[in-house]
Amino acid sequence: MTDIKRLWKEATYKALANLATSMGLESGVGDMEALVAEYPPKPELGDIGFPMFSYAKLFKKSPAAIAGEMESLLAAKGETLLRYGRPKAVGPYLNIFLDRLSIIGEVLARGTRSDWNTYLPFNGRKVMVEFSCPNTNKPLHLGHLRNNVLGESLSRILKAAGAQVRKVNLINDRGIHICKSMLAYQVYGGGRSPEDEGLKSDHFVGKYYVLFNQLKKEDPGAEEKAQELLRLWESGDAETLALWKKMNQWAVEGIKTTYARQGVGFDDYYFESLTYTKGKQEVLEGLSRGVFYRDGDGSVWADLEDVGLDRKVLLRRDGTSIYITQDIGTAIQRSKDWPFDELVYVVASEQHYHFRALFEILRRLGYSWSKNLFHLAYGLVNLPSGRMKTREGTVVDADDLIDELTVLAQKEIEAKGRDALVGDPAAVAEKVALGALHYYLLQTSPTKDMLYDPEQSLSFTGNTGPYIQYMGARACSILRKGGEGELAGRRETGGVSPAGAAVLNNESDWPLLRCLASYSSALEAAARVKEPSIMAAYAHELASSFSGWYRDNPVLSNPDPELSQGRLDLVKAVKSTLEQVCSLLCIPFLEVM
RNA sequence: GCGUUCGUAGCUCAGCUGGAUAGAGCGACGGACUUCGAAUCCGUAGGUCGCAGGUUCGAUUCCUGUCGGACGCACCA
Known part of the structure; x- marks a missing residue:
């Protein structure tokens, strides 16, 4: 909305309020947002249209009568306002014919100044946007491209609207899937580097993740060996960590190249390997305050059935964290790192349920900002041939x-x-x-x-x-x-x-x-x-x-x-x-x- | 079974907090390059907004039910 249109909306709203006051009506006309401003279907009807239907009940008059009164009220406002246009009742609508010279002047000024965008409805708002969040066992695919461009574009839009934006990424760099590509590399890699094979480094890592399927056929114990690798990683085994670090670096480097190509970027990177133990402390505190409960086997649960969700496990019976526990910790950490007015998670709609539970748990833990968390859920990208499936090799690689x-x-x-x-x-x-x-x-x-x-x-x-x-x-x-x-x-x-x-x-x-x-x-x-x-x-x-x-x-x-x-x-x-x-x-x- | 979400033209999609005659593109058909780049433009045909109720002055939009699709309801992430 241009300054001139906003000016008319405000003037119209004030006139409505004054009309209500002069008639001694207590209930008022609601807030300004309730006043709808739209385009009339034909230019000869005007440039802005305010439908008066919703005020008929309040004023006990027909919408057309209200529009008529509004026209004369606004017309009596004097030169200051009328310099920017002319009000006219058209049936049940109060329409405004804008002063076109003013609009033209406003629009043409864009060609002469680079800072022409002066309407900043989100001015002063601090918004953190999390997006992309790749796994480090394979390169990005078409689905990531949608995620990335959504997150980047939304960030730019919010920034243009005046918000202070912080783009963050959470790299999923640990877990069983990483260990699978590590194991396959140990077996088939022969110590080669991406350069040796002439592959982009993340594609190189992805190649070994795919080779894990071959390994499973050759070695029935492959799954168990991957699990063992995960245990070694968690216990800090030097050799495992060295391999993990090397392959992770290849993956992340390659993924960052794709980011650069796509034109997306981040202000801060979080790594799951550094955050995966977070949240446990908060859960234990919640447990002591009675927010959660402990099951007979020692696992810790949140009972969300009263808000239409299920019971969620927060700590395993061995006391370790799971996915949602990490997210609890990460969210709290972020609110400390950079106190936001709003935190947007750009994540596939598959995880809608997860985020509802996460937000509810944070609310129960007493974090008032939990109401400012937003899951921007996006749908899958399908192909005319059907859904992309890793196993069927129908995944569309981003770089390709x-x-x-x-x-x-x-x-x-x-x-x-x-x-x-x-x-x-x-x-x-x-x-x-x-x-x-x-x-x-x-x-x-x-x-x-x-x-x-x-x-x-x-x-x-x-x-x-x-x-x-x-x-x-x-x-x-x-x-x-x-x-x-x-x-x-x-x-x-x-x-x-x-x-x-x-x-x-x-x-x-x-x-x-x-x-x-x-x-x-x-x-x-x-x-x-x-x-x-x-x-x-x-x-x-x-x-x-x-x-x-x-x-x-x-x-x-x-x-x-x-x-x-x-x-x-x-x-x-x-x-x-x-x-x-x-x-x-x-x-x-x-x-x- | 429970929950979330989507259903608009032959196809892919818009339609902002309910508002004046539901819009684009593709595809189809018919036109426009001696004229600032035709990767363009103009015109025609094509819709019971899944279906049935309800609320309202007014419903593609809100509510209920129903049918169909997708997704979710792990001590995975």
Whole structure:
């Protein structure tokens, strides 16, 4: 929501409240959030619409009558408000016709300043976002790519909305699965390194994890040997630790390379090997306070049946921690490390139950911040052929996928004969590949399982990342030809001349201007409900709106220099907004493609 | 069995706290490149919002039931 729209919402809300007071109504009109602001279906009805239905009961009047009274109340507010638009009752709706020159001025200012995003609804809020959390026994796959881009994009959105964001990763670097790849390496590895085999280091580790299956066939005692390795690891056996450290480093290094390629990063890494004993103390304290109970065999339990959950084991009968116990400890540790207002866990929806239990246990332990924990659950990524399964070898490797998309993007660049024009075709191709992949993964609401269709994601037309990148590149192309020098000169003085704004005040420019103006409300909604898909939808709407606009409104090839300059200013604002939106969605912005 | 979640056009998906005529893309069909890059644009066809009740001035949206899919209910993570 732009400043001007917010101004109208506040004014309308105050007028409603005053109306209630003047009628001596005690119950009031609720809070401002309850006042719905929407777009009228047709531009000739106005630019903002406030439905008055919900106030009919309170005022004991028809919605249309209320809208009428509101119109005259607001119209009497005087010049200060009316400078920004005009209220009009349209049936049961109170609509506002915005002063377009004000909106145009606000929007065009984006082309001249880099710090144009001034609406910060999350200002001052501290949000920690946990995502990725890979195992160190194999490389990342398609599911991780969805997790990574969701976490990174959400973090960027929250930051853009004013929040202070801390991105954290928890590396699952211990446990039986790690020991399996270690054991297979002991048997088949022959002391070789990833370099020796010419493999990316995490793929190298993953290869031995797969080889464990072969080992099981050759040696029926393989599972037991892996268990033994885990016991050795826990007892601190030097040789086991050395091997663990070496393979872990290979895995983590390789995974970080994929992060860098994908453009995701973290402010802090937690390692399960360092946190897996945490939480035990808190559980024992909870036990002594009667929050938990001890079973006959010595195990410690939480009884969550009264909130619709089951009984959960927190400590084994031998007193050791389990998964949820670690998470209890880690959450408490984090609240101390960096006291947050909110902690978001980006984790597959398979673990929804786990997080409900975790949050409830933390609440019972007396941590008031437990109500600020949020599980951003996302669905599985399926293939047209069915679910990805490790055992059936249908897992899509992250690096391989990006490679394949890059090859296809490069072929497309060559087919268009643009390889000489884009500079480095391979580099541009990878950026197009990432744009395609990230947009595809973000366009769907996180909660839903989604179908990853390679065919469709590779068709670079329609509702896709490359389409958005293409519109950005077209905007850049127009600006290049239009002479950035003149605009750059104006950046010094800042602002846009009133004449420049007036030349854009007509019906053909308005849809694009209105779309640009709605950036803030899209950002606010995306941050509030934690769904990057809202920004993805906005990105496509903006790109498509721009596409339609520049077809009908020649920027450079028109005879009026003032009009050209005004339109150039508008293109500049589009480019600036698209660049920002792409950054929020982890879509590389391209000047040429 | 219990719980969570999803069900919108042939396909893949939007639809923000209930609001004015449910929207995109793909695919299909028909158009537009001597004009700022056609990876584009324009038009047409296509929906009983799974089904049945309920609440409401108003329900794709909220509630109940039901059918179908997915996931979960380990002293695994």
